[in-house]
Amino acid sequence: MNFNQIGQVAVALLTGFGLKILGAIALWIVAQQLIDFALKLIRRGFRSQHVDPTLVNYLLNIIAVTLRIVLVVAILGFFGIETTSFAALLAAAGIAIGAAWGGLLANFAAGAFLIVFSPFKVGDFITAAGVTGTVTEIGLFTTNITTPDNVLTIVANNKIFSDNIQNFSANPYRRVDLLAQLHHDVNHNDAIARLKAKISEIPNVINNPAPDVEIITFNLAGPVLAVRPYCNNEHYWQVYFDTNKAIREAFGEAGYPIPEQRYAFSSQSANGTPNDGNSAISSASMMS
Template sequence: MKLNEIGQVALQLLTEFGLKLVGAILLWIIAQRLIDFAIKLIKRAFRSQNVEPTLINYLLNIISVTLRIVLIVAILGFFGVETTSFAALLAAAGVAIGAAWGGLLANFAAGAFLIVFRPFKVGDFITAAGVTGTVTEIGLFTSSINTPDNILTIIANNKIFSDNIQNFSANPYRRVDLVAQLHHDVNHNDAIARLKAKISNIPNVLRDPAPDVEIITFNLAGPVLAVRPYCHNDHYWQVYFDTNKAIRETFGEAGYPVPEQRYSVSSLSSNGIEPIIPASNIG
């Protein structure tokens, strides 16, 4: 008789547990779909307000994780688990994880600051943490930059935020810096006028501000010209290479001699007279 009673009680308990387990599974499936549906609605609402895409991903990840934690706590409560103790345990675990993973939290905080202060956005061409390239993603802990030689580089957000950031896409135009060596005998005013006219005809070179061509320094070969056209960041390398070609073509068409270094050597003879040795050209 006692065995029959024990069996009935066990069967009753198993039946109750089974029903609760089935209910928990159904609750999990239904709640997951509701969470996904809510995330889609929130995402659509953010996009309609033209919110920054990276900020949208941040908020959606936070909301999604929070809702799933609430769901887990609700399911545990459904099984009769004391959720207050669980919440305290979760908080203690969070403190322990925070102490152990301080670096990750620093990267998370830096990512949040990058979103708030917006020193750059996805699609900008920047230099950050020693890496130059186009920003492809600003994540929770890391950001991705695609370098000009098509190498995807992933950098910790804290490293980016704690270092200098150069954003080449922030301003409407950018200056190309090149130099052109002249021969001693070349009239620099003629060379400057020819270069300005040639560079102004290069595609995508801005007329305002106009290209700058001036003497920047001198060396043993002659004057050195600073050649500085302006263009949009998207056309930087095209203008850079075309300007080099323009320098070569302009000097060739003008028939300028090839720059060469000159040295003047002198010495004293035994009678104290200083003979002058003609300057020699070293190409």
């Protein structure tokens, strides 16, 4: 046995294999840089055509995954592995994975439908699958929503598509719904006039449609006003809080009494004898 020849063959094989490893690493690095560069060019081209950012991100994700699969197949071919067999194996594995991971495929299909039907886009403020917030990304399988308290929430696309979706950004304006309690003795017309004047001074409240201030119901404390200014979606919380302040300030400036519950009784007692003339007394007086 000639150990020198064996050693030379081993060194040659290891050298060749090592060179292939280095070549594969170099190919991976260069190809990744080219893929990233190509994706940047595609993104720039989409932006120049004013394509919807949601659709752009979705297409770029698909292109990136496809190019990386092609890259892996090319590297395997570089090592002399039969790529046709690998492609068949990849297809078989895809079928097996698809059967085992049906939920992922459902999320993928739901993501495609979300892109096609476009019930919302990136930047919209929505409620979907029980989550309320701003859409930051629509991915292949999930959608990222940032809630008002700045928490990133990742929701499966299929869960969103199979549930109700509220898009607060779809219309040019939305309504702020608040209530204002009045005392029994307050003139409701005066209160309505004061509130309308006060609300008109709030920044970002739109004039068309004009704010609504009307009696919506009654309770034991008195009439209840529905206070409903309108504003753009991005100003909702500012208008909401400022309207609460306006209700407080308007009623305080008018000197309205604090609402309190009252109970009215008939002029006859339970046995049919007349009362002493007091037709309305408080529950506290009855208890005493």
